[in-house]
Every structure is written in C-alpha cells, then in structure tokens.
Amino acid sequence: MRKYIWVSVFALFLVPVIGAKLPQEKKGAAEPPPPWAYGFLVPAGAPGGTPNTAADLAQLEPDDGTLRHLPGSTLAFTLTQVRDPFGPADWYPGDHPPMPEVVARGRKPDVGACGRCHYPNGKGRSENAGLAGLPVPYFLQTMNDFKNGARKSADSRKGNTNNMIDYAKAMTDDEIKAAAEYYGSMKWTPWIRVVEADMVPKTRVVFGMFLLLKGNEKEPIGHRIVEATENADATLQLRDPRSGFVAYVPTGSLKKGKALVTTGGEGKTTACATCHGADLLGLGPVPGIAGRSASYVARQLYDMKVGDRNGLWTQLMKPVVAKLDNDDILAIAAYLASLDVGTKSTSLHEAK
Numbered sequence: 099m100r101k102y103i104w105v106s107v108f109a110l111f112l113v114p115v116i117g118a119k120l121p122q123e124k125k126g127a128a129e130p131p132p133p134w135a136y137g138f139l140v141p142a143g144a145p146g147g148t149p150n151t152a153a154d155l156a157q158l159e160p161d162d163g164t165l166r167h168l169p170g171s172t173l174a175f176t177l178t179q180v181r182d183p184f185g186p187a188d189w190y191p192g193d194h195p196p197m198p199e200v201v202a203r204g205r206k207p208d209v210g211a212c213g214r215c216h217y218p219n220g221k222g223r224s225e226n227a228g229l230a231g232l233p234v235p236y237f238l239q240t241m242n243d244f245k246n247g248a249r250k251s252a253d254s255r256k257g258n259t260n261n262m263i264d265y266a267k268a269m270t271d272d273e274i275k276a277a278a279e280y281y282g283s284m285k286w287t288p289w290i291r292v293v294e295a296d297m298v299p300k301t302r303v304v305f306g307m308f309l310l311l312k313g314n315e316k317e318p319i320g321h322r323i324v325e326a327t328e329n330a331d332a333t334l335q336l337r338d339p340r341s342g343f344v345a346y347v348p349t350g351s352l353k354k355g356k357a358l359v360t361t362g363g364e365g366k367t368t369a370c371a372t373c374h375g376a377d378l379l380g381l382g383p384v385p386g387i388a389g390r391s392a393s394y395v396a397r398q399l400y401d402m403k404v405g406d407r408n409g410l411w412t413q414l415m416k417p418v419v420a421k422l423d424n425d426d427i428l429a430i431a432a433y434l435a436s437l438d439v440g441t442k443s444t445s446l447h448e449a450k
Contacts, residue, residue, distance in 0.1 A: 131400055131404075132322065132397075134322040134393070135323070135397040135431075136306070136397055137393070138253070138255060139301075148255070157304045157334065158335065159177060159335050164176065168340075173187070173188075182211075182214075184210065184211055185202065185204075185211060187337065188218050189339060193218070193339070194218045194220070197213060199276075200212060200276055205268075205269075208265070209268050210265065222394075223343075224325045225305065225393070226258060227391070227394055230287075231385070232385050233282060236383050236385050237278035238274060239409065241266045241277075242409075243408070244265075245267050245269075249407050251397070251401060251406060252397070252401045252404050253397075256306065256397075288439055290325070290342060290392070291342065291343070291345070292344075292345045292432065292435050293345070294348070294352060295319055296348070297316040299314075299346075300315045300317050309333075310327075310330060322348075322428070324346040325343055325346075325392055325435075328342050328343060329341045343391070345391075345432070347392070347432035352433050352436055354433075355429035355432050358429060358430050358433075359430055363426070367418050367422055367426070367430075368417065368418045370387060379439060388437035392435035399419055399422065402415050
C-alpha cells in the first residue's frame with residue numbers, strides 16, 4: 099500500500115513522531131498512563147490491575163438459543179450470532195451503506211469483521227475507535243502504521259490494540275482500502291453525553307469498557323473521566339449500535355479544556371483549529387475531532403506524548419503534546435467530546 103502524505107497536528111488517531119524522543123518519554127515520564135483512558139480502574143502493577151479474560155467472559159450471558167430483539171429493529175439473532183467475529187449481527191441495515199466483505203465478515207482465520215468492534219455504522223465504543231467520517235488517506239496511513247509497527251499502546255494491558263496490529267498485518271491493501279472508503283463515506287454523529295460532576299456512579303470494567311453498577315452508589319470522580327455505556331445490557335450482551343455513552347468529567351474540566359483547545363492555553367499547546375478547521379470537523383485529510391470519544395482522544399494524546407505512536411508527518415505533534423500533563427489531556431478530551439457536531443462544534447455543556 100502506497101504511503102499518503104498529509105499534514106495533521108492533532109488527529110483523532112493521532113499518529114506520532116518517527117524516531118524522535120519526546121521530552122518526557124516513558125523512562126523519564128512524570129506520570130504513568132491514566133488507567134481510565136485505557137479501560138482500567140487502577141494503574142498497571144496495582145492490585146487488581148491485571149486483565150482477567152476469564153472474569154470478563156463470565157459476564158457474558160450464555161446463549162440458550164433464544165432469539166433476541168432490539169427496539170426499532172425487525173431482525174432477531176441469537177447471542178452466538180451477535181458475537182460471531184466473522185459475521186456479527188447487523189441490527190439496523192438501513193443505518194449504513196452496503197458493507198464490504200471485510201467489514202461485514204472479515205476473513206477467516208486471521209481478520210475479524212471490522213463491524214464487530216467498530217459496528218456497521220462506524221460508531222465504535224469507548225474501548226476502541228469511532229471510524230465513521232475518517233478521511234480515507236488518514237485511515238489508510240493509520241492502518242499502515244499498525245502494520246509497520248509504528249503504533250502501539252502506552253498501556254501494554256490493552257489487548258485490542260495488539261489485535262488491531264495483527265489484523266492490519268493480515269489484511270490486504272484492497273481490504274484496507276475497502277474499509278477506509280466504507281467508513282469514510284459516513285458522517286460522524288456524536289453519541290456521547292458529557293456530564294460534569296464531583297460524584298459519579300460506581301462502575302465495573304468488562305473487556306476494557308466501563309459499565310455502571312446497578313443501584314445508586316456513587317464515588318468521587320477524582321482526576322479521571324468515566325465514559326460508560328448508557329445501557330450495559332444492550333451494549334455488552336447485544337452489541338447495540340444505537341446505544342450510546344455517557345462521559346462523566348470533573349467539574350471545571352470543560353472550561354479548562356475549552357481554553358486549551360481554542361487558544362492553546364497561553365502557550366501550553368497549539369489551538370486545535372490550526373489543522374482541524376475552525377469547527378474542528380476536519381480539513382481535507384485531517385480528521386474531525388469534535389464529538390469523539392473522550393477516552394479515545396485521551397489515550398492517543400498520551401501515547402503520542404510518551405512516544406508510543408509513531409507515523410508519517412507526526413513530528414508536528416511533538417510541540418503540541420510536549421507540555422501537556424494528564425490533567426490537561428483530560429480537559430482537552432472532555433471538551434472535545436462535549437462538542438455538538440450538528441451545530442458547528444458548539445459545546446453541549448458550555449462552560450460558564
């Protein structure tokens with residue numbers, strides 16, 4: 099696959115610097131990866147910090163052969179059909195164009211269906227990425243970075259990043275192009291509700307995704323974003339591509355994030371509109387960043403900062419992220435997630 103040359107200063111997939119050491123690389127970094135951005139409750143090495151696949155699998159309801167339904171869909175599927183990695187259920191075929199083979203079914207045994215994790219409508223989930231609306235050249239270059247070893251996760255516990263690396267290496271150029279053109283043909287429409295709060299519902303994590311516990315128990319939010327599915331059963335058990343997310347963010351983070359995003363925060367970073375357009379909806383091959391997952395954006399910023407994302411033209415990202423600390427990254431991610439794409443990126447929760 100040929101390389102595509104394009105300029106990006108702050109991209110959703112955020113491809114970082116080739117071979118360059120950032121001022122705070124991992125060995126000298128003052129702050130470890132924020133666990134909440136990578137789908138964990140505690141940092142790596144802390145008690146309970148090791149992923150437990152068996153425990154996650156135990157959270158999945160066993161398939162008894164019953165046909166399941168979702169509101170607004172005329173179709174019915176068993177849980178086995180819903181979870182099929184090489185042909186998952188497509189609940190709402192009218193919500194998207196006809197899927198290419200690699201999106202609908204992947205290719206056995208090496209490439210899972212793109213639509214299983216990122217959904218046929220390209221919305222994705224907090225533990226992966228929303229692909230709808232990404233420019234085709236950007237998508238192609240990002241997959242090339244996975245394939246060539248230029249992109250990995252700063253938190254080694256994040257297994258689905260390793261899955262993407264394996265898929266990218268196994269996919270043909272034609273398959274990658276087909277997926278890029280398919281997801282690039284759809285407009286991104288946010289499905290994340292941002293709420294500022296000091297106290298938030300307690301959560302559990304399954305397969306890197308935050309799920310709200312039943313009941314009304316709450317805990318301090320602290321220095322984190324809690325991005326959880328609005329309907330745990332619909333998302334976890336049935337993979338409902340219309341069931342969105344709520345992102346709880348610390349009180350005051352939207353005001354701080356707005357300053358960093360729109361002005362650079364008095365020299366702390368670069369105003370995002372410089373490359374992503376005045377409305378932050380993207381500009382040419384540079385993707386839009388408004389209304390996207392806060393968890394996703396935060397982990398990409400951190401991965402760039404510590405040098406775990408390397409790709410074409412990302413020397414430009416070095417000065418953008420160099421001075422950001424984890425609280426800055428949180429604020430930027432929170433504010434961007436709050437933007438309403440339908441009204442030219444006006445914040446849905448405008449900071450006073």
